[in-house]
Amino acid sequence: MNLIREIWQSIVRRDPLSTDKGKSELVFHNVWLHIHPAKVKKENMRFKHTFYLGFITFFLFLILVTTGIALMFYYRPYPPQSYQDMKDLQFVVFLGPFLRSMHRWAAHGMVICVFLHMCRVFYTGSYKKPRQFNWVVGIMLLLLTLGLSFTGYLLPWDQLAYWAITVGTNIGSYAPIVGGKLRELLLGGHTVGEAALIRFYVLHVAILPSLVILLTIVHFWRVRKDGGLSKPVWKLKPRAPEQLVTIGATPQVAPMQTIPASKDKTYGLMEVVTGKPNFEIITPEEEEDAVFSYPYAFFREAITLMVTVTSVMAISLFFHAPLEEMANPAKTPNPAKAPWYFLGLQELVSHSALLGGVVAPALMVIALLAIPYFDRNPSRRPSDRKWAIGLFTAFVVVNLVLIIIGTFFRGPGWAFVPPWVHVVAGPE
Amino acid sequence: MNRRKFLSWGTAGMVALCSGVVVSLGAVIRFLVPDVFYEPPQSFKIGNPADFPYGPPTFLADEKIYVFRERDKGFSVASAVCTHLGCTVKFFTSDNRFHCPCHGSVFNENGSVEHGPAPRALNWFEVTETRDGQLRVDKNKTVPPNYRLMV
Ligand code: HEM
Ligand code: FES
Numbered sequence: 031m032n033l034i035r036e037i038w039q040s041i042v043r044r045d046p047l048s049t050d051k052g053k054s055e056l057v058f059h060n061v062w063l064h065i066h067p068a069k070v071k072k073e074n075m076r077f078k079h080t081f082y083l084g085f086i087t088f089f090l091f092l093i094l095v096t097t098g099i100a101l102m103f104y105y106r107p108y109p110p111q112s113y114q115d116m117k118d119l120q121f122v123v124f125l126g127p128f129l130r131s132m133h134r135w136a137a138h139g140m141v142i143c144v145f146l147h148m149c150r151v152f153y154t155g156s157y158k159k160p161r162q163f164n165w166v167v168g169i170m171l172l173l174l175t176l177g178l179s180f181t182g183y184l185l186p187w188d189q190l191a192y193w194a195i196t197v198g199t200n201i202g203s204y205a206p207i208v209g210g211k212l213r214e215l216l217l218g219g220h221t222v223g224e225a226a227l228i229r230f231y232v233l234h235v236a237i238l239p240s241l242v243i244l245l246t247i248v249h250f251w252r253v254r255k256d257g258g259l260s261k262p263v264w265k266l267k268p269r270a271p272e273q274l275v276t277i278g279a280t281p282q283v284a285p286m287q288t289i290p291a292s293k294d295k296t297y298g299l300m301e302v303v304t305g306k307p308n309f310e311i312i313t314p315e316e317e318e319d320a321v322f323s324y325p326y327a328f329f330r331e332a333i334t335l336m337v338t339v340t341s342v343m344a345i346s347l348f349f350h351a352p353l354e355e356m357a358n359p360a361k362t363p364n365p366a367k368a369p370w371y372f373l374g375l376q377e378l379v380s381h382s383a384l385l386g387g388v389v390a391p392a393l394m395v396i397a398l399l400a401i402p403y404f405d406r407n408p409s410r411r412p413s414d415r416k417w418a419i420g421l422f423t424a425f426v427v428v429n430l431v432l433i434i435i436g437t438f439f440r441g442p443g444w445a446f447v448p449p450w451v452h453v454v455a456g457p458e
Numbered sequence: 459m460n461r462r463k464f465l466s467w468g469t470a471g472m473v474a475l476c477s478g479v480v481v482s483l484g485a486v487i488r489f490l491v492p493d494v495f496y497e498p499p500q501s502f503k504i505g506n507p508a509d510f511p512y513g514p515p516t517f518l519a520d521e522k523i524y525v526f527r528e529r530d531k532g533f534s535v536a537s538a539v540c541t542h543l544g545c546t547v548k549f550f551t552s553d554n555r556f557h558c559p560c561h562g563s564v565f566n567e568n569g570s571v572e573h574g575p576a577p578r579a580l581n582w583f584e585v586t587e588t589r590d591g592q593l594r595v596d597k598n599k600t601v602p603p604n605y606r607l608m609v
Contacts, residue, residue, distance in 0.1 A: 193545065197544065200542075219497055380562065
């Protein structure tokens with residue numbers, strides 16, 4: 031018994047969790063947990079502040095990594111074997127359809143959640159100083175998430191995959207000067223073929239996930255270094271009304287508060303330097319409000335993880351990821367549609383490939399990246415930022431409307447067909 | 459080593475390092491550009507003239523071309539690749555037009571855009587007769603839509 035205890039203690043090396051010291055050592059003696067502060071502000075953990083969307087996105091990414099690795103055991107990135115392997119996964123591999131569905135639905139979920147997370151960060155004004163750069167890291171993560179979806183889309187090598195990537199990469203070739211070359215580089219050829227499949231595979235399983243992992247580490251580190259999560263908007267104090275002052279009167283200054291040193295607290299200081307910190311500073315009252323991360327934050331995160339995993343599992347039990355006929359370069363399905371989150375783009379492209387497919391998305395990305403540097407209003411209170419909120423909401427609505435039109439209102443030949451009208455056949 | 463020497467060696471070192479990085483990046487990108495494409499040839503035989511009927515064009519799926527044969531005029535070959543984003547267009551005899559399923563471009567029988575987002579007319583490819591009497595199409599050579607091969 032003693033040996034077991036000794037082994038256990040050699041691993042955990044902390045005081046019991048019933049003590050405050052144990053609770054904080056749990057966090058900062060552990061390489062995985064120490065990205066958290068030992069204490070968190072209780073109010074910041076409220077569901078209605080973050081909706082835990084960042085965490086859900088991260089957990090979906092973890093699901094994607096694990097199920098993705100499982101699928102790699104059966105998948106060969108070479109046509110037409112790729113399609114055979116998908117069929118095998120669908121019909122003869124134990125748990126194959128389930129894992130494939132989990133991978134597919136988690137991917138859709140990640141696109142949705144990363145977008146909603148961005149909206150949450152915007153509406154709570156959490157990209158403002160000192161968090162500007164973390165917003166930029168976030169936009170990179172958003173683009174990488176879309177890149178992962180796009181590259182993953184080709185891998186099943188079915189009709190949907192083939193034509194979505196044909197159309198998608200042709201959009202890129204409209205970019206001035208470099209467009210055509212870029213497409214050739216991405217495809218490793220002039221059309222979507224063997225060379226394109228292996229390139230998309232390498233991007234999908236190695237390069238893009240590594241970049242997501244790297245940037246996620248930066249993203250989390252930055253949340254911590256910017257002073258933890260932003261304060262919920264309902265806790266923000268209204269701007270102090272302007273006061274009339276009598277010139278010549280002595281200003282009233284509150285005396286400095288001194289906090290008595292306590293005997294049971296120890297502090298370690300690495301170095302004393304001069305200069306102002308560039309993270310958010312909290313007041314002593316707020317410090318009082320803080321609770322230990324264990325169990326308060328960890329418990330919530332664990333619940334979020336469990337809810338995310340069980341939801342994806344439950345959906346995958348009842349709905350299976352689709353697989354169409356094998357890719358056939360000679361026959362374009364009608365209508366040929368990209369994945370739903372690119373249908374807004376496809377709708378734009380149906381009007382003009384250069385303006386809709388290159389210029390508009392490039393401007394959107396630049397605008398998103400510029401938000402924290404362009405919006406110089408220091409206030410995070412919604413009532414002070416009517417313009418910003420209005421513009422961003424317009425951006426979200428336009429995107430949603432385009433996606434809805436592309437998904438539900440476009441029939442054969444990309445003709446405008448409301449979903450309640452059933453098209454029997456095109457012109458023949 | 460004096461200050462001047464240190465700075466000039468330092469600068470030279472930095473320049474060497476940066477050029478090394480730039481050259482390596484260039485090499486990596488060049489590595490990704492294939493020198494050999496294992497793709498179907500751009501110039502190929504499609505068979506004997508007699509294989510092709512008069513009337514509606516024949517669609518060759520693997521080559522993605524439409525072969526037209528008109529009485530007294532001869533052969534012409536149109537590309538089936540939509541000039542918008544590369545979907546395969548389909549010829550409908552009902553209205554004598556090419557329709558693209560992806561974003562609804564419509565091309566008339568000369569390949570000109572009638573409708574939709576396609577920026578250019580469909581390509582027409584050169585078709586010639588080989589010495590053994592077969593038809594040869596060369597996708598590298600585009601020709602005007604009134605080009606015809608009489609055999
Ligand atoms: C792979 C994608 C992403 C992951 C895994 C991720 C994860 C997270 C997590 C776990 C948090 C902690 C708070 C929370 O749950 O909301 C967070 C905060 C934050 N995220 Fe993300 N995020 C991603 C993408 C983005 C995007 C697209 C943006 C915006 C463009 C963004 C901007 C931010 C900012 C500014 C914060 C700090 C918010 C605050 O202090 O209230 N992130 N992220
Ligand atoms: S690819 Fe033909 S209309 Fe877009």
